[in-house]
Amino acid sequence: MRFSPHTLPVKSSTGRQGITSRWLLIFTLLCITIVVVSTGAKRILSRESKELSADVTGVDQVDPESSEASDKKFVVSIRQPNGPPRVATGMSDLQGNPVTVACSTCHTTRPANHQNTSTKDLDEFHAGMTFSHGSVSCLSCHNTENYDTLKLADGSRVEFTDVMMLCAQCHGPQMTAYQHGAHGGMNGHWDLTRGPQVKNNCVDCHNPHAPQFPKMQPMFKPQDRFLDGPEQNH
Amino acid sequence: MSTKEQSQFPQLPILEQPTTRRTALKVAGAALGLAAFGKAFSPLWSIPENVSIDEFLQQHYKELSDQDKKQVFARLEAEAKENYGANVTISDPQPIPGVRFGYAINLSKCNGNGACMEACNKENNHHRGVNQSYIRVLEMSKGSMDMEHGTTTFDHTVPQDDKYYMPVQCQQCDNPPCVSACPIEATWQEADGIVVVDYNWCIGCRYCEAACPYHARRFNWESPEIPAEEVNPDQGYLSNRIRPQGTMEKCHFCLHRTREGRAPACLEACPTGARVFGDLNDPESDINWVLQNKRVFVLKEELGTKPNFFYFFDS
Numbered sequence: 001m002r003f004s005p006h007t008l009p010v011k012s013s014t015g016r017q018g019i020t021s022r023w024l025l026i027f028t029l030l031c032i033t034i035v036v037v038s039t040g041a042k043r044i045l046s047r048e049s050k051e052l053s054a055d056v057t058g059v060d061q062v063d064p065e066s067s068e069a070s071d072k073k074f075v076v077s078i079r080q081p082n083g084p085p086r087v088a089t090g091m092s093d094l095q096g097n098p099v100t101v102a103c104s105t106c107h108t109t110r111p112a113n114h115q116n117t118s119t120k121d122l123d124e125f126h127a128g129m130t131f132s133h134g135s136v137s138c139l140s141c142h143n144t145e146n147y148d149t150l151k152l153a154d155g156s157r158v159e160f161t162d163v164m165m166l167c168a169q170c171h172g173p174q175m176t177a178y179q180h181g182a183h184g185g186m187n188g189h190w191d192l193t194r195g196p197q198v199k200n201n202c203v204d205c206h207n208p209h210a211p212q213f214p215k216m217q218p219m220f221k222p223q224d225r226f227l228d229g230p231e232q233n234h
Numbered sequence: 235m236s237t238k239e240q241s242q243f244p245q246l247p248i249l250e251q252p253t254t255r256r257t258a259l260k261v262a263g264a265a266l267g268l269a270a271f272g273k274a275f276s277p278l279w280s281i282p283e284n285v286s287i288d289e290f291l292q293q294h295y296k297e298l299s300d301q302d303k304k305q306v307f308a309r310l311e312a313e314a315k316e317n318y319g320a321n322v323t324i325s326d327p328q329p330i331p332g333v334r335f336g337y338a339i340n341l342s343k344c345n346g347n348g349a350c351m352e353a354c355n356k357e358n359n360h361h362r363g364v365n366q367s368y369i370r371v372l373e374m375s376k377g378s379m380d381m382e383h384g385t386t387t388f389d390h391t392v393p394q395d396d397k398y399y400m401p402v403q404c405q406q407c408d409n410p411p412c413v414s415a416c417p418i419e420a421t422w423q424e425a426d427g428i429v430v431v432d433y434n435w436c437i438g439c440r441y442c443e444a445a446c447p448y449h450a451r452r453f454n455w456e457s458p459e460i461p462a463e464e465v466n467p468d469q470g471y472l473s474n475r476i477r478p479q480g481t482m483e484k485c486h487f488c489l490h491r492t493r494e495g496r497a498p499a500c501l502e503a504c505p506t507g508a509r510v511f512g513d514l515n516d517p518e519s520d521i522n523w524v525l526q527n528k529r530v531f532v533l534k535e536e537l538g539t540k541p542n543f544f545y546f547f548d549s
Contacts, residue, residue, distance in 0.1 A: 024261065024264045024265060024268060027268065028264060028267055028268050028271065032271070173548075173549075177548070180520050180523035180524070180527075181510055181512070181520030181523070182338075182340065182510050182520060182523065182524050182528070183340075183343070183507055184507045185501070185502075185504055185505075185506070185507030185508075185509070186497065186501075186502075186507075187497065187502050188496065188497065189495045189496050189497065190492065190495065190496070190497050190511050190512050190513070190519075190520075191330075191333075191495035191513070193495070194494065194495025194496075195495050195496065200507065205505070205506075205507070213345065213506060215345075215391040215392065215393070216345060216347040216391065216392055216505075217347075217390075217391050217392070218346060218347050218348040218371075218388070218389070218392060219347075219348065219352070220348045220349070220351050220352035220355070220365060220367075221348070221351075221365060221386075221387075221389070222351060222355075222364065222365045222366060222367045222370065222386075223364040223365055224370060224386050224387075
């Protein structure tokens with residue numbers, strides 16, 4: 001009976017202190033209510049949206065992952081040379097385009113000389129070319145039967161576009177590593193169920209006549225405070 | 235107030251009572267409560283000028299619902315537009331179920347040219363002013379395996395005959411000291427092995443930087459400066475979005491790329507093909523072939539950090 005709502009006094013007859021304390025209390029209660037209500041609502045909202053999202057993502061993930069993507073694989077393609085090289089003649093045609101000729105243009109009319117093993121032995125053509133490829137000679141790889149192609153060690157013809165077969169004859173370990181992604185680098189996707197991959201050809205990085213990877217000048221330097229000379233840091 | 239009136243009107247517990255010691259104590263209590271309440275909210279008055287209230291009140295990444303994330307990402311995209319003039323998309327790719335990432339570097343191939351550092355800088359929206367990068371290419375004396383004796387300041391053609399080159403970045407440890415060091419769980423290891431940072435939760439205490447034996451963590455001393463046309467718009471919340479000043483960051487294996495099946499940016503940039511990346515759980519993967527067929531080592535193995543990052547030589 002004492003606290004029934006009808007009998008709550010709206011007007012009060014308390015003194016100054018009573019009024020202050022009442023406002024204090026009302027304000028505090030209001031603040032607490034606001035905080036409690038807002039956090040509660042936030043929690044309920046977030047829980048609902050979590051449940052919703054769980055449903056959606058659950059369905060989503062099943063679709064591309066397990067059903068068909070697992071057996072379908074994208075291709076790994078290897079960049080290929082355009083074909084037999086063309087040699088610049090230093091002349092231009094009427095439109096001003098440089099004139100190039102196939103290797104066979106000259107080589108069909110000139111007999112092969114097996115005594116020439118390096119560019120050092122040449123006095124007319126190709127003399128300025130750097131050659132530094134172990135002890136192999138020109139005709140280890142170039143095909144005397146058809147200079148627009150190359151030849152394997154057993155003498156069989158191989159196209160310029162398939163040059164990697166030629167390289168792999170001697171560089172077996174590199175080829176094995178290449179086939180397992182440990183040589184040559186790649187671009188694209190590590191996960192072939194999600195996208196294709198492109199790999200370099202041997203001759204993209206190695207000049208066949210001087211295959212050692214060239215020296216480089218580092219261009220990018222982070223301003224790094226570590227390891228910059230430990231002696232001076234003390 | 236007479237005793238007769240008091241009996242007619244019931245009294246409220248605090249308000250309607252006569253001034254007694256009890257009332258005074260209650261009022262004092264209420265005032266104290268209010269003061270405590272005000273104190274609890276006082277941090278709101280000390281928010282730095284460059285931090286919005288939404289950002290200040292944002293929850294930890296793991297507490298965010300999808301709805302929260304949508305709002306947070308929208309806010310971050312708007313901030314990128316406002317501060318950098320770039321239209322960016324912030325995504326939140328999740329770990330691929332069953333995948334555990336591993337990374338290996340062929341030290342016989344790496345020639346120290348540093349293209350990986352530059353690619354990292356561009357891909358991950360690093361500060362251009364200091365050329366920040368998650369990778370540090372060390373020049374090492376042949377015969378030494380101690381990364382503490384490597385130098386980063388070499389400025390000559392590479393490789394030098396008596397040196398080899400060792401890029402060091404986050405090793406994505408299975409037992410990460412940085413995660414144990416963080417006082418507020420702003421950094422943790424995800425299911426695919428990547429150790430990530432919630433840049434908005436990080437308080438910038440830099441304990442993790444001190445804890446990392448590989449010096450792989452970076453601190454944003456300044457807000458990154460990036461020209462609008464150079465901002466990479468393909469951004470992940472836990473990876474390469476533009477980080478606020480005063481937060482820690484680290485290599486995240488380009489998770490916005492790798493969790494979508496793509497290769498990390500540093501791998502694609504490497505002109506020597508020294509980097510191998512893949513799924514450790516897939517027995518046919520490139521990374522597993524390297525682990526099974528090459529002489530592989532990890533950095534500072536004796537510390538028991540169990541890195542998912544490996545180094546190997548060709549022969």
